[in-house]
Amino acid sequence: MTDNRRPARIHRFRPSMITPTDDAIPDYMNLMGMMFSMCSLMLKIKWCAWIAVFAALVGFANSRTSDDAKQVLSSFMLSISAVVVTYMQNPAPMTIPFLQ
Amino acid sequence: MRLVISLVLIFLCLTYSIAKKNKDEDFSEFDDFDHDEFDVETPTVTGATPLPSKTQVNKPEKNDNEEPVQTESSNTRNDEVTIDDDDDESMFDDEEFEASDTFASSSSSTPDLKIAEVPANLTGNRWEAYQCEAVMLIALLAYLINFLIGRTKNARLATIVYRSQRDLLDRNFSLVGDDGQTTNTQTDDQIKDMHKESDHLYILWCSGRASIESMLIELRLIKRQCAFNSVAAIIKSINDTIVYTIDFNKDDMETFVFCLAKKRSAAKLHRDMNDLSQFCVERKSADKKGLSSNYQILSEIGEASSAIIDSTKVADFTDKFPDALEYIYVSDQYTGMKSQNGEQQSSSPPPTTSGSAAQQQDALNASERSVRRVLIVAFNITAQNGRSLQVTSETIGSDYLRLVLHLIEFVSAFRFKSKELKNKAIKNRQRIEEQFLKSVNLQRQEQAQIRREDKRRAEKEKVMQSDDAELQRKWEEKEHKREMKRRTPKMKQMKMSFLTGTHRFLDPKCNEVLDLFYECIEKKSRAIGACDGLLAQLYRCKKEDLETHRKINKSESEQKRRDQAIARDPIIQKKLEILKRLQDKQKGESTSS
Numbered sequence: 101m102t103d104n105r106r107p108a109r110i111h112r113f114r115p116s117m118i119t120p121t122d123d124a125i126p127d128y129m130n131l132m133g134m135m136f137s138m139c140s141l142m143l144k145i146k147w148c149a150w151i152a153v154f155a156a157l158v159g160f161a162n163s164r165t166s167d168d169a170k171q172v173l174s175s176f177m178l179s180i181s182a183v184v185v186t187y188m189q190n191p192a193p194m195t196i197p198f199l200q
Numbered sequence: 201m202r203l204v205i206s207l208v209l210i211f212l213c214l215t216y217s218i219a220k221k222n223k224d225e226d227f228s229e230f231d232d233f234d235h236d237e238f239d240v241e242t243p244t245v246t247g248a249t250p251l252p253s254k255t256q257v258n259k260p261e262k263n264d265n266e267e268p269v270q271t272e273s274s275n276t277r278n279d280e281v282t283i284d285d286d287d288d289e290s291m292f293d294d295e296e297f298e299a300s301d302t303f304a305s306s307s308s309s310t311p312d313l314k315i316a317e318v319p320a321n322l323t324g325n326r327w328e329a330y331q332c333e334a335v336m337l338i339a340l341l342a343y344l345i346n347f348l349i350g351r352t353k354n355a356r357l358a359t360i361v362y363r364s365q366r367d368l369l370d371r372n373f374s375l376v377g378d379d380g381q382t383t384n385t386q387t388d389d390q391i392k393d394m395h396k397e398s399d400h401l402y403i404l405w406c407s408g409r410a411s412i413e414s415m416l417i418e419l420r421l422i423k424r425q426c427a428f429n430s431v432a433a434i435i436k437s438i439n440d441t442i443v444y445t446i447d448f449n450k451d452d453m454e455t456f457v458f459c460l461a462k463k464r465s466a467a468k469l470h471r472d473m474n475d476l477s478q479f480c481v482e483r484k485s486a487d488k489k490g491l492s493s494n495y496q497i498l499s500e501i502g503e504a505s506s507a508i509i510d511s512t513k514v515a516d517f518t519d520k521f522p523d524a525l526e527y528i529y530v531s532d533q534y535t536g537m538k539s540q541n542g543e544q545q546s547s548s549p550p551p552t553t554s555g556s557a558a559q560q561q562d563a564l565n566a567s568e569r570s571v572r573r574v575l576i577v578a579f580n581i582t583a584q585n586g587r588s589l590q591v592t593s594e595t596i597g598s599d600y601l602r603l604v605l606h607l608i609e610f611v612s613a614f615r616f617k618s619k620e621l622k623n624k625a626i627k628n629r630q631r632i633e634e635q636f637l638k639s640v641n642l643q644r645q646e647q648a649q650i651r652r653e654d655k656r657r658a659e660k661e662k663v664m665q666s667d668d669a670e671l672q673r674k675w676e677e678k679e680h681k682r683e684m685k686r687r688t689p690k691m692k693q694m695k696m697s698f699l700t701g702t703h704r705f706l707d708p709k710c711n712e713v714l715d716l717f718y719e720c721i722e723k724k725s726r727a728i729g730a731c732d733g734l735l736a737q738l739y740r741c742k743k744e745d746l747e748t749h750r751k752i753n754k755s756e757s758e759q760k761r762r763d764q765a766i767a768r769d770p771i772i773q774k775k776l777e778i779l780k781r782l783q784d785k786q787k788g789e790s791t792s793s
Contacts, residue, residue: 104409104410105409105410106374106410107375108408109408109409109413110407111414112380112407113414113416118401118416119443119445154339154340157340157347158343158428161423162426162429163398164397166398176207180207180208180211184215187215194330194333195332
């Protein structure tokens with residue numbers, strides 16, 4: 101078996117060589133998280149805050165390793181603060197509008 | 201990751217403690233209120249309040265603390281009042297105390313009490329009321345647990361696939377696994393795992409082999425870490441895939457475009473890939489070449505497709521592993537997907553993800569399509585023969601890699617047998633190149649036009665703002681001239697060097713024609729073809745005139761030259777002098793005689 105290895109023909113890896121995939125889920129989830137957090141803070145709607153937490157979690161799960169962790173973390177912080185503030189303002193249990 | 205989970209837990213604890221504190225604060229005012237209300241009126245009521253509260257604790261009801269207290273206290277008050285009344289009646293006259301009777305009767309009727317609905321969280325077991333919150337928390341926890349499990353599963357799968365191919369890769373490549381950042385690539389240790397690009401994408405870069413530049417192995421797994429994606433994958437029946445992308449050097453590969461793919465991928469690739477849509481016209485079924493009818497072929501040159509399928513024994517592979525091969529894509533004009541490039545046709549080295557004006561400008565200035573010469577092979581990783589996915593992955597990795605290496609050898613060795621095919625390929629590429637250049641030119645022209653418009657607008661604003669009437673008038677005149685020039689239809693360029701009334705020919709007949717021509721111009725306002733006959737005559741006249749002028753000039757110039765030559769020559773000058781003296785002498789002698 102001939103050795104096909106050629107150390108002289110080594111090329112270094114470039115991140116641009118990875119096939120780009122148009123995966124927009126992390127971005128959408130971030131946006132959704134921020135929107136629902138704002139909604140819950142302004143309008144004092146509890147289920148919005150919970151959905152924001154969910155969106156932040158889904159965005160985190162779908163994020164790439166090369167993505168900035170600050171973005172995901174800030175999304176989390178915002179959604180959790182939305183939950184906390186909404187419950188502080190009105191400690192009553194959540195009511196889902198279309199179920200009651 | 202752990203930091204995030206710990207932060208989440210801290211916040212939840214904070215929420216709980218704040219809620220509890222609020223609850224305590226909320227009810228403190230009600231306790232005070234009870235005391236205040238009933239201390240002043242009757243001393244017995246204060247004694248009665250602990251009793252009702254105790255009963256409240258024993259019998260959880262929807263009533264508030266204060267309401268049963270109030271009702272019971274009012275009842276006790278009524279009882280006591282009636283008792284008092286009985287005592288009073290014996291002591292006082294009826295007439296004197298009618299008012300007190302009416303007062304007693306009115307106070308004996310129970311007042312209408314509106315029992316407010318107490319929120320569920322303030323009565324009984326307060327936490328039971330938070331049902332929706334509990335559901336949400338359980339859902340979040342379930343998602344989190346699924347995330348951890350999915351991520352671990354994906355990581356394990358990546359490790360298994362890598363381990364199954366590691367030895368074969370080490371034997372064929374001198375560099376296996378590079379993240380592009382370490383300074384030293386010469387290490388003897390084998391890398392432990394593929395590079396994790398994200399929880400569902402693992403990559404491995406291999407380089408240093410004969411006849412190719414590099415190979416990138418991408419392990420694209422189902423997003424098991426996201427519950428929604430896992431469900432979607434089950435519904436859409438998406439598999440884990442492994443994609444080998446091999447880059448060739450310019451000289452190592454013959455010029456052709458070919459794709460063998462499953463029907464669903466063939467349609468997508470034909471639609472999305474630039475080069476497949478430009479070079480391959482139609483999709484043919486692969487059953488004529490010995491493969492199953494599930495596969496389709498897109499080929500620029502027929503000979504290449506037959507050669508690939510016959511010599512690399514793809515048919516045997518598909519028989520052994522049905523549904524494993526997703527597509528084989530060979531191209532020397534690979535420029536990526538249509539949707540990502542948009543107008544510019546550049547591929548992934550120079551990155552295409554930017555939309556900035558400067559980079560688009562650079563791409564246009566380059567006026568060259570940056571193409572890659574690639575071989576892309578994609579396989580599905582599915583559980584086969586009833587075994588689990590992980591067990592299957594242990595064995596198939598090396599089989600897939602062997603087929604890929606076989607294909608590499610073929611593509612690097614394959615050359616067209618006849619020159620005609622080579623010429624056909626070259627012609628196709630030239631055609632596409634021309635189209636590309638045309639589009640680039642068009643874009644450049646549009647951009648130049650836009651720039652011109654902007655410049656003119658800026659000038660106009662400057663002129664308008666300058667408040668100089670003269671300048672404005674001049675600019676408006678210039679604009680008007682430009683407009684007229686643009687609007688008048690383009691005429692034949694008349695190469696006339698005559699000015700009205702100045703140029704005269706030697707021949708008087710030509711002069712007459714010239715005058716007629718000027719009259720014609722004035723009358724017919726320079727429409728195309730109106731004075732062409734006269735113009736033709738004038739050209740002839742001019743030609744003749746030039747000839748005569750040249751002859752005259754020639755004779756004159758000859759004379760001049762001769763004179764100059766004589767003047768320069770000293771011998772001739774002397775001779776002329778002698779001649780002159782002789783002539784003078786002769787004249788003198790003739791006058792004297």
